[in-house]
Amino acid sequence: MTDREEKFIFFYMEQTWNxxxxxxxxxxxxxxxxxxxxxxxxxxxxQQKLVPETRFMVWLVIALGVVGMVMGLKIFEIHxxxxxxxxxxxxxxxxxxxxxxKILVLRREADKKNRKAFKYISWIPHNYFWTSLHFFIVxxxxxxLFLINEPTEEIYEDDNKEKIENKTxxxxxxxxxxxxxxx
Numbered sequence: 001m002t003d004r005e006e007k008f009i010f011f012y013m014e015q016t017w018n019x020x021x022x023x024x025x026x027x028x029x030x031x032x033x034x035x036x037x038x039x040x041x042x043x044x045x046x047q048q049k050l051v052p053e054t055r056f057m058v059w060l061v062i063a064l065g066v067v068g069m070v071m072g073l074k075i076f077e078i079h080x081x082x083x084x085x086x087x088x089x090x091x092x093x094x095x096x097x098x099x100x101x102k103i104l105v106l107r108r109e110a111d112k113k114n115r116k117a118f119k120y121i122s123w124i125p126h127n128y129f130w131t132s133l134h135f136f137i138v139x140x141x142x143x144x145l146f147l148i149n150e151p152t153e154e155i156y157e158d159d160n161k162e163k164i165e166n167k168t169x170x171x172x173x174x175x176x177x178x179x180x181x182x183x
Contacts (some may be wrong), residue, residue: 001096009089020082027075031130034068037135042144050148058144065137072134078129 038061045054094104115122 001093009093013086013089016082016085020079020086023075023079023082027072027130030071030075031068031133034064034137036136037142038064042140045144045148050144052148052150055145055148058141058148061144062138062141064140065134065139068137069131072127072130074129076125111119 041057041061041064045057048054090104
């Protein structure tokens with residue numbers, strides 16, 4: 001391998017590594033934004049006592065969750081493309097730098113040690129975590145859709161009119177005359 005080729009490979013390895021780091025930061029920022037917006041919307045819906053008028057907002061939460069899942073998977077796909085490139089370049093360096101370059105041997109040893117220390121979770125791809133969080137938002141939105149109260153016709157019947165009026169009347173205490181005033 002020539003000096004020029006080595007510099008070229010190291011330049012692209014560094015550039016690819018920076019792009020991969022940027023993608024991880026992007027995934028985190030997008031997820032935090034989606035979680036924040038979904039939390040605000042769901043908080044508003046619950047504060048409004050799950051009235052039917054908030055159904056559109058719950059559909060928006062479901063859409064946010066789906067968008068988050070798709071974006072997370074797309075970012076992971078682009079990240080994996082960079083990782084595959086790095087793996088190819090590392091293999092090329094290993095093949096052309098003599099018998100087992102020390103840095104690559106140390107890297108393999110560190111990877112084995114990490115897999116051994118975290119044997120129960122090391123086999124789970126990290127994109128499953130992000131996807132499951134966005135899936136949770138979708139499920140929460142679906143549950144909220146089922147919890148939204150439908151208006152009943154009984155409220156508008158004449159025999160319940162008195163009950164409804166009593167619930168909506170407001171009273172104020174008149175201190176001068178010492179009596180309650182309805183308004």
